[in-house]
Amino acid sequence: MTATARHAALVAAACAALGAAVALQLARDRWYPRSDIQAAEILYVRSPAAMQRLALDHDSLLADVYWIRAVQYYGGNRLAPQLRKHHYELLYPMLDITTSLDPHFNIAYRFGAIFLSEEYPGGPGRSDQAIALLRKGLAARPDKWQYYLDAGFVNYFHLHDYRAAADWFSRGARLPNAPNWMPPLAAATLAKGNDRASSRFLWRQLLDSDQAWLRNAATRALQQLDALDQMDRLEEIVRRYPPPMGQPHSWIGLIRRGVLAGLPVDPTRTPYDIDPETGRVALSPSSSLNPMPFDTARQAR
Amino acid sequence: MHAIRSVAVNVFKESVRDRVPYNLVLFAVLLISSSYLLGQLTAGQDVKIVKDLGLSATAVFGLFIAVFIGIGLVSKEVERRSIYPLLAKPVSRPQFIAGKYAGLVLTLAVNVAVMTIALYVVLGYMSWMEPAAVRASWDAPGPDPRLLKAIALIFLELMLVTAIALFFSTFSGPLLSAALTLGLYIVGQFNADLKNFDRVVNSKTAIWLARGAYHVLPDLSAFDVKTQVVHGLPVSSGYMLATTGYAAVYIAALLLGAVAIFSRRDFK
Amino acid sequence: MPPVIRIDELTKDYKVGFWRSRPYRALDRLSLEIAEGEVFGFLGPNGAGKTTTLKLLMQLIFPTRGGAEILGRPLGDVQARQRIGFLPENPSFYDYLTAEELLNYFGQLFGYAPAERGRRVAALLDRVGIGAERRLQLRKFSKGMIQRVGIAQALLNDPEVIFLDEPMSGLDPLGRRDVRNLILELRDQGRTVFFSSHILADAEALCSRVAVVANGRLAAAGRLSEILAFQVRGWDLVMDTIRPDVLERVRPVVRRATEISAGRYSLEVPLEQPPDRLLAELVAEGATLVSLTPIRDTLEDFFVRRVAEAGAGARAEEAARARD
Ligand SMILES: Nc1ncnc2c1ncn2[C@@H]1O[C@H](COP(=O)(O)OP(=O)(O)O)[C@@H](O)[C@H]1O
Numbered sequence A: 001m002t003a004t005a006r007h008a009a010l011v012a013a014a015c016a017a018l019g020a021a022v023a024l025q026l027a028r029d030r031w032y033p034r035s036d037i038q039a040a041e042i043l044y045v046r047s048p049a050a051m052q053r054l055a056l057d058h059d060s061l062l063a064d065v066y067w068i069r070a071v072q073y074y075g076g077n078r079l080a081p082q083l084r085k086h087h088y089e090l091l092y093p094m095l096d097i098t099t100s101l102d103p104h105f106n107i108a109y110r111f112g113a114i115f116l117s118e119e120y121p122g123g124p125g126r127s128d129q130a131i132a133l134l135r136k137g138l139a140a141r142p143d144k145w146q147y148y149l150d151a152g153f154v155n156y157f158h159l160h161d162y163r164a165a166a167d168w169f170s171r172g173a174r175l176p177n178a179p180n181w182m183p184p185l186a187a188a189t190l191a192k193g194n195d196r197a198s199s200r201f202l203w204r205q206l207l208d209s210d211q212a213w214l215r216n217a218a219t220r221a222l223q224q225l226d227a228l229d230q231m232d233r234l235e236e237i238v239r240r241y242p243p244p245m246g247q248p249h250s251w252i253g254l255i256r257r258g259v260l261a262g263l264p265v266d267p268t269r270t271p272y273d274i275d276p277e278t279g280r281v282a283l284s285p286s287s288s289l290n291p292m293p294f295d296t297a298r299q300a301r
Numbered sequence B: 001m002h003a004i005r006s007v008a009v010n011v012f013k014e015s016v017r018d019r020v021p022y023n024l025v026l027f028a029v030l031l032i033s034s035s036y037l038l039g040q041l042t043a044g045q046d047v048k049i050v051k052d053l054g055l056s057a058t059a060v061f062g063l064f065i066a067v068f069i070g071i072g073l074v075s076k077e078v079e080r081r082s083i084y085p086l087l088a089k090p091v092s093r094p095q096f097i098a099g100k101y102a103g104l105v106l107t108l109a110v111n112v113a114v115m116t117i118a119l120y121v122v123l124g125y126m127s128w129m130e131p132a133a134v135r136a137s138w139d140a141p142g143p144d145p146r147l148l149k150a151i152a153l154i155f156l157e158l159m160l161v162t163a164i165a166l167f168f169s170t171f172s173g174p175l176l177s178a179a180l181t182l183g184l185y186i187v188g189q190f191n192a193d194l195k196n197f198d199r200v201v202n203s204k205t206a207i208w209l210a211r212g213a214y215h216v217l218p219d220l221s222a223f224d225v226k227t228q229v230v231h232g233l234p235v236s237s238g239y240m241l242a243t244t245g246y247a248a249v250y251i252a253a254l255l256l257g258a259v260a261i262f263s264r265r266d267f268k
Numbered sequence C: 001m002p003p004v005i006r007i008d009e010l011t012k013d014y015k016v017g018f019w020r021s022r023p024y025r026a027l028d029r030l031s032l033e034i035a036e037g038e039v040f041g042f043l044g045p046n047g048a049g050k051t052t053t054l055k056l057l058m059q060l061i062f063p064t065r066g067g068a069e070i071l072g073r074p075l076g077d078v079q080a081r082q083r084i085g086f087l088p089e090n091p092s093f094y095d096y097l098t099a100e101e102l103l104n105y106f107g108q109l110f111g112y113a114p115a116e117r118g119r120r121v122a123a124l125l126d127r128v129g130i131g132a133e134r135r136l137q138l139r140k141f142s143k144g145m146i147q148r149v150g151i152a153q154a155l156l157n158d159p160e161v162i163f164l165d166e167p168m169s170g171l172d173p174l175g176r177r178d179v180r181n182l183i184l185e186l187r188d189q190g191r192t193v194f195f196s197s198h199i200l201a202d203a204e205a206l207c208s209r210v211a212v213v214a215n216g217r218l219a220a221a222g223r224l225s226e227i228l229a230f231q232v233r234g235w236d237l238v239m240d241t242i243r244p245d246v247l248e249r250v251r252p253v254v255r256r257a258t259e260i261s262a263g264r265y266s267l268e269v270p271l272e273q274p275p276d277r278l279l280a281e282l283v284a285e286g287a288t289l290v291s292l293t294p295i296r297d298t299l300e301d302f303f304v305r306r307v308a309e310a311g312a313g314a315r316a317e318e319a320a321r322a323r324d
């Protein structure tokens, strides 16, 4: 073969290989379409999109950086000395960028929702943003029943919208991989609205959560529910054994008369307060269980 | 065959003597270790972060090796005239190109292997340190064998980038080759954008041009499955196979082109 | 016997100029034949086209026209290179390798087994006079040592034909002598040596035949003695301790007397006047001999003349064509 013929053959082979590459790429795009979420995000004209471009193909790593910043930001503000004003305005944008860079960043959705819905000053108290974040998570990972559960929680505890909470729970329960306690949870929430039994049921599920942080929150919430029950029972006793005429309500009086064996204490071993005039029982301001959750039954009285 | 092997071994020897890869490997190892410290600052996501950092570091350092050694592979020999005595030996020009390519791929393989082992050691250690309850909360196990899929695709991408660098280095100097290779690398990353060009522009010509570019330019974003793998999401064998085939034919096209150009070249 | 090297109308045009490149003819229809066992000197001043010719023969560049055969095989036959050695002009190697590793690498390319390689490498480095330095990286080598390594690599495969481009350049007098002896050894072993040089003395000491190129054209070819233009034009006699009165006495017989230092003179003696009588006379007057060397045309002198002739010839040719 002459040099010229060999050269022509080489060029032809190179072109044929390039053609094969194009064909393979076409076929692969047909067999394994790249997800629409990714494509849609690329077309966003928003800062997370810009961030994504800058990250080249290291979005995932940049997502970690933003997640770290979000955690530090939240933690730093939550623990800020009382004198300084707590502020959380950047929390949602940070979580948004984190989850845009890495749409599968599970923990950013779940913790993010908890951080966002936490009442001020413990958090920004933005349940709406928490729900928005979870919706975004469900768009990326529609199979995550945990996101439905979390959205239900936010509705239940922060927005006190029991119908919406029950709706979230039952939608999550329909997922094939949802745990078997999800359907009864939905039913209980819908049937009873806000009652301590269903609250207790909800929190109990979190007692064996995989996150220590969540387990602690659940323990505390269950103690608060116990305290509410105890206060109801104590007021019942106070009503049944009123003090002699002209004397104030007091624990000492009840103990002297043998009604109580000792000072009644809450689950953190702090004695309850009693109003000398009305006999109403309340948590001591020094108890670590403060602030107590909203409770319809006690508010009504 | 022995000619190709000897040229390849010499490339490997040069890259080792240049000490560049040592520094890179050391740096990667440091990075992976420091990611462990970084992980302590975050809420229980250290393992995910170590995986992200490890995979990204592997890709970035591999890229540096592929580009900065790749662009010099041929042009440096021509510039230093060390190619004169070499081509007077029983080595054909296609064998020379094949040997150079194989040598750099060998270098990359060793580097990627070292980084992979380092990553698995760190992940194994972290996994072993954590109680079972915490481990259960992870999306994917610590030293997850599925990471190898991401690493395999990173390696394929590096092989492709090496072929690009080699291709340019057969007809241009190191500086121009570096610029062209890095340019093509970045374009390759954004390539998937071109496919959806019709969503942002209306001009038919622009859409067709973008489509053409998408198909002809290397589609490097296809090699990035880091996110999926880190979250334990499946990456199908079919996808792996199709992407491997894509890399293989694209590399073949580049090497054939390199040989075609190089075989006609005068060494001034 | 067929020639070992046959060069046929070899022509090379380089492109020069950046924007509007035009061809520049560096080699113009060179034809030569070199027989087995010859030591062939390829002579010409700088820029004559010697390196261009050797690069063409090694397929480092491709001819514009014409071709060549080495050992009966056309250029570009990779297998023929198994029997060929080549030393480039001002060679340059991988500076991160040691001399030993470099030769080992080249030995691998020839397909030798490790033991065979080790033997050849050691023997060759001994032969070109590289001692313990063979374990040093080449970046630490002087120009002369690199040249020696270059010669070693050209001989690694015990080649039948050896091409050397300016093998003496970069060497000190001792090194030049070593290379000369090496080339003579190769001749004695029946190898064919084709070497280029711009120094006539190198060729005189070694060559059976020479070719002279100038401006890319063959100016002359044949035995050195046949190229009459190279004959001696006179003598350069350098003597020490010449007394001034003695100098005045010999002045009329010499063409020129130049004082080098006090009492030491360089005397240019014309060819008609054999230098032995003058030498005897001066020695008798107490002067001492420093050196006696023949004066002859330099290659440059020769080229100037030949190029003028060649130019005139070409013009005559053109004129003849124009007439037809
Ligand atoms: N790469 C090149 N491009 C343009 N001109 C060249 C090139 N190489 C050599 N030349 C020219 O060709 C002529 C012959 O050069 P060369 O073969 O190197 O001469 P020699 O080796 O006899 O000194 C010179 O005039 C030189 O300037």
Ligand SMILES: [Mg+2]
Pocket (backbone or CB within 6 Å): C047, C050, C051, C052, C089, C166
């Ligand atoms: Mg020269």
